[in-house]
Amino acid sequence: MADVNVGDSIPELTVTPDKYLTHRYAGASGDFNPIHIDAEFAKAVGLPGPILHGLYMMGLVAKANAALADGDPRALKRLSVQFRGMGATETEIVVSGTVKSVDGDTVVVDTVAAQGENQTIRNAEAEVVVG
Amino acid sequence: MSVKTDAIGKEWPATTYEVGKEKIGEYARVLGIENPVHFDREAAKAAGFRDVVAPPMFAVVYSSPAVGPAMFDPEVGMNFAAMVHGGQEFEWGEPACSGDEITTTAKCLDISEKDGKGFYIFETNAVNQNGDQVVKGTWTLIVRGV
Numbered sequence: 001m002a003d004v005n006v007g008d009s010i011p012e013l014t015v016t017p018d019k020y021l022t023h024r025y026a027g028a029s030g031d032f033n034p035i036h037i038d039a040e041f042a043k044a045v046g047l048p049g050p051i052l053h054g055l056y057m058m059g060l061v062a063k064a065n066a067a068l069a070d071g072d073p074r075a076l077k078r079l080s081v082q083f084r085g086m087g088a089t090e091t092e093i094v095v096s097g098t099v100k101s102v103d104g105d106t107v108v109v110d111t112v113a114a115q116g117e118n119q120t121i122r123n124a125e126a127e128v129v130v131g
Numbered sequence: 132m133s134v135k136t137d138a139i140g141k142e143w144p145a146t147t148y149e150v151g152k153e154k155i156g157e158y159a160r161v162l163g164i165e166n167p168v169h170f171d172r173e174a175a176k177a178a179g180f181r182d183v184v185a186p187p188m189f190a191v192v193y194s195s196p197a198v199g200p201a202m203f204d205p206e207v208g209m210n211f212a213a214m215v216h217g218g219q220e221f222e223w224g225e226p227a228c229s230g231d232e233i234t235t236t237a238k239c240l241d242i243s244e245k246d247g248k249g250f251y252i253f254e255t256n257a258v259n260q261n262g263d264q265v266v267k268g269t270w271t272l273i274v275r276g277v
Contacts, residue, residue, distance in 0.1 A: 027157070059188040059191075066186075066187070072166075073226055074226055077223055079221055081218060083216050
């Protein structure tokens with residue numbers, strides 16, 4: 001039986017992506033959409049600057065939830081997110097979550113990724129096997 | 132204007148992706164994931180994996196080539212200039228390890244319209260060389276001003 005209870009918080013994950021993070025993520029993921037890596041292009045389509053890849057932030061949400069099982073890559077069984085705000089480089093991202101159900105060794109965590117008041121990912125639901 | 136719905140149910144040809152050890156490491160480093168099972172073969176085997184194992188969200192690396200042609204299909208007819216990634220779900224099965232050959236298919240689950248926005252939902256299914264289900268992805272793309 002997992003030592004996790006409804007209402008518990010997951011360990012908060014904080015990351016400040018540097019100016020070149022979107023370039024490294026583009027290379028790692030294969031997503032070279034210019035809105036992520038070209039400031040002039042991003043501004044030309046009405047964005048404040050290059051925006052973070054949503055799937056990068058989802059990767060951080062996955063990492064924060066895997067921490068419940070000491071980072072075991074088998075632990076995360078399902079992750080569902082909604083992208084609701086654009087993320088920026090050189091701004092701290094805080095990933096936080098609350099356990100909303102526990103069934104044996106499987107916990108479901110409601111997770112949010114935010115930059116200040118800007119919730120870039122919300123209604124994220126992670127199903128994690130712990131213990 | 133309204134969305135075209137002819138592509139609902141359409142499936143696209145499978146793509147295959149061979150998972151590489153260094154590609155896993157590159158992905159893990161960008162995310163700041165430090166577990167040695169993503170970098171070191173011996174650590175991965177000691178933890179019960181067949182080889183260096185990918186973090187779960189590495190799924191985007193081998194699933195995206197399958198969903199790309201679906202998104203760009205003229206029959207789907209998405210306006211990319213007005214598209215945002217609205218939501219994403221993955222359900223994982225067998226972990227993806229270095230050396231795996233993963234075959235992924237894509238299907239259009241639904242196209243609908245609400246409040247002037249088009250909602251395009253695709254599903255990807257990835258299986259490994261042994262026929263084990265690796266990951267199922269559900270991709271929700273939203274196009275403004277349809």
